Amino acid sequence: MTRHAVIAGAGLAGSLAAGYLARRGYSVRVFERRGDPRAAGAGEGRSINLGLSARGMRALAAAGLLDDVLARSVPMRGRVVHHPDGTTAFQPYGVAAHQILYSVLRRDLNALLVDAAETRHGVTFHFGHRLDRIDRDAPAVRVVDAATGAATEVAADLVVGADGAFSAVREQLQHGRRADLHREFLDWGYKELTIPAGADGRPRVRLDALHVWPGQAAMMVAHPNVDGSLTCTLFAPFEGEPSLATLDTPAAVRGFVRRYFPDAEALMPRLVEEFFDHPVGQLTTVRTAPWRHAGKVVLVGDACHAVYPFYGQGMNSAFEDCLVLDECLGAYPYDASRALAEYERRRRPHTDVLADLSVRNFVELRDRVHRPAYAAKAAADRMLNRLAPRAWTPLYTMVAHTTVPYADALARARRQDRILRCSAALAAAGAAIGSYAALRRRPGRR
């Protein structure tokens, strides 16, 4: 007997989950409030580019999609830090050759995932359909066609909420239950901007890296695109001086960029138009529990753990959810309740840690990247990693270039930090003992 799944949301997590579920024999209907991501102009002007890293790659490989995705992406071998004085410094991501991230446009990747899922037997996508009600016990959903207003009841065996940080599935799943929800917004927003390719069609900056302009008043990152352009995301406080609220004239925008990202102004010929054309994006963190109801309703991606983009792990962790959910459904094929419980048990502690790490990385990018202590710690980390790559792996490397679960990575990084501090303390103590011994041996006491 065919089992039926309904997925709310045809974003990255929803469309990848559709393919996985189809492979497990589910007939899958995906409902998405927005239009088809394959249509022209979809999602433009408000989407941080994505850096695909080890976790996301593993999940795409398991779905047989990795090669297709890599063909549309640009490898990033490290980070170019742009300093306020206009100088730049290249920091490789890791010491090993495979420690590479891949930059991909959200809409390209989304279109690819929808295409791939649609080729599977029994998968249909319904764009422009809003979820109106979810009966978590049936389970069943009522969807409304935005164009006609017609409502349809759809029964299923499994409902997957891949409907983002403001998930309607989560709302219904948790309604009236002892459900924890922690949702907070960063007081910084963002604008998408572009560094187009030069007039000669060649990139204006090196294309094999993520570009970062850290800073306390504002920061910017730029991801390379296959056409030689880069998509920039400018982050700044919503309010205060200077802030997104005060950047209300072309002169203000130009002056701001000139002051905080002096080398970037010349790279962005359409800066002012784009700044005023594009909406301001918001950044939110969501931690919540439970993620599931019996064996019937389950959440993936931002719906259960939205994170700030500063660790580049939002998509990667959402893909990892899909993979782990698939593994759990495979492990308990006749006990969906147990499968979903196991999925939440395996994922939630780790994505909660990821949320913390992503907040921390915002603070680090804003306040610490320029400081000597940060550089010293990073250098020590890199040196130890080079000397003993198995025994010593910096936290960033574990998060971005391995699939060690997030909480385990953090625990290991803390152990390493303690060792580093103890070594420093031992060295200091050794020096002190040495001085004391020298004092005791001073001539007058002999």
Add this chain to the structure above:
Amino acid sequence: MTRHAVIAGAGLAGSLAAGYLARRGYSVRVFERRGDPRAAGAGEGRSINLGLSARGMRALAAAGLLDDVLARSVPMRGRVVHHPDGTTAFQPYGVAAHQILYSVLRRDLNALLVDAAETRHGVTFHFGHRLDRIDRDAPAVRVVDAATGAATEVAADLVVGADGAFSAVREQLQHGRRADLHREFLDWGYKELTIPAGADGRPRVRLDALHVWPGQAAMMVAHPNVDGSLTCTLFAPFEGEPSLATLDTPAAVRGFVRRYFPDAEALMPRLVEEFFDHPVGQLTTVRTAPWRHAGKVVLVGDACHAVYPFYGQGMNSAFEDCLVLDECLGAYPYDASRALAEYERRRRPHTDVLADLSVRNFVELRDRVHRPAYAAKAAADRMLNRLAPRAWTPLYTMVAHTTVPYADALARARRQDRILRCSAALAAAGAAIGSYAALRRRPGRR
């Protein structure tokens, strides 16, 4: 021109706010989903009794209602702690005669507040009416009469959300905005039970105190009632062994009470019936921001800061909200936007601290009340307070018996704790120096 206010919720905060707003010249319509609290049997079986303390009393006094309320309440001069071995100990609340709490039944108090508000010109209550939609910009609400299904649009100048921890007003006020929401549930629930008056009509335990059975596996509190009975609230984990989940037979319930509250079994002749008749209550903490929209929509009480009941401050802080909101509306009579901003500024930092204190007091009641260190600290606090009542006030005293804002009370308590610790350290250092001096003077070295 008369200004119109709509209040969502006719609970304690909503009905007190109705009176305040009427006094400021508003015409007030209060909509409440549930039935009239003055009807027979309203709200039975799931309401922790309330301990009225200084903050609540000040707000009631300002509304001219304090005497009426005190006439229906029972003074509590301290806490009777019931130990697991069946012994009891009385701890007075404070050293001053006015340091008294007043126990009052929620439904009695609610009925009194509704009655009092209704006598004011322009106040109407509409029970059995559900808020269906809120237009925060108009502002206006759509209410549905639960009995007939008829919907009415009601326009207003000010909408007050006094609709509890799951506030619909909050939802609409914050929808699509950068609103922080932290909501979590305690993994313990509660059952309401009764210690009836004895056959001779006299109380079975002393009536001028709050009775507390602390404990790690379960705890219980009992508030006195004017009829000589006490309303008990038994708190226990939802799951595990033992827990509310495993108390599924009369024998299990009796065995549980006998084991953890040995002296209480004989006091509760209807224990088993009540245990199975009454629903399990849940306990939730809500921290959120913002509390307001322009000068149009504002939240009070649980809607903006639900707290656990373990500090006895839920109602008191809600009443304080109403008083501060009234003061702010009075201070800026022609600028509601500024009034609401000022209200949030004055209240939110303090209620966030109260949420923390209430969590802490749960842990304290559960884990520490029995420990010698706790008793020693409490004794030191009491002694110093007796010696220097102005300079030294224990945290509990400041929270319950003064109207010092919560965050200020906490800051002062921390300073006091530092002094206490420093004094102990100085004393220890003094003793050490003394020993060292004694050593130096020992005969062999002379």
